Amino acid sequence: MIKRTGLFIYLLFIYSRDLLFSNLKLALQILTVKPKIGPNMIKLNVTFNNDRELLFLTHLITITPGTLSVDYLEKENNLLIHILFPEEEKDFVKKMNSDYIPLIRGIFG
Numbered sequence: 083m084i085k086r087t088g089l090f091i092y093l094l095f096i097y098s099r100d101l102l103f104s105n106l107k108l109a110l111q112i113l114t115v116k117p118k119i120g121p122n123m124i125k126l127n128v129t130f131n132n133d134r135e136l137l138f139l140t141h142l143i144t145i146t147p148g149t150l151s152v153d154y155l156e157k158e159n160n161l162l163i164h165i166l167f168p169e170e171e172k173d174f175v176k177k178m179n180s181d182y183i184p185l186i187r188g189i190f191g
Contacts, residue, residue, distance in 0.1 A: 086189050093185045100177075101146055108147045108166070122168035123152070125160040126178055135190045136161075139182060149174070 111117040130136045140151035143163060153162040165174060 089188045104147045119166045120168045124163050128161050129159050135186050
């Protein structure tokens with residue numbers, strides 16, 4: 083229980099930081115003369131033990147400015163995500179696989 087609480091607090095810290103930076107980046111792009119926004123759809127391979135883990139991740143993605151969870155492709159275990167900055171696709175997938183997914187598994191697993 084203590085470990086899960088610690089993981090949850092750490093996840094909140096990481097998510098708060100990412101939420102702040104996403105808000106600032108999107109606001110700056112909106113205020114520029116030529117925004118570098120290029121909507122794109124990506125697939126994120128995810129395998130969770132239960133639906134709560136998937137639901138939690140999709141909510142975090144949807145609440146973050148610039149990203150939106152669109153669909154879960156159950157046969158492929160892929161989450162279809164809409165992103166506004168396609169040049170950050172590799173960083174986004176890396177962050178999900180290294181930070182968010184392991185923490186969510188630790189909290190709910």
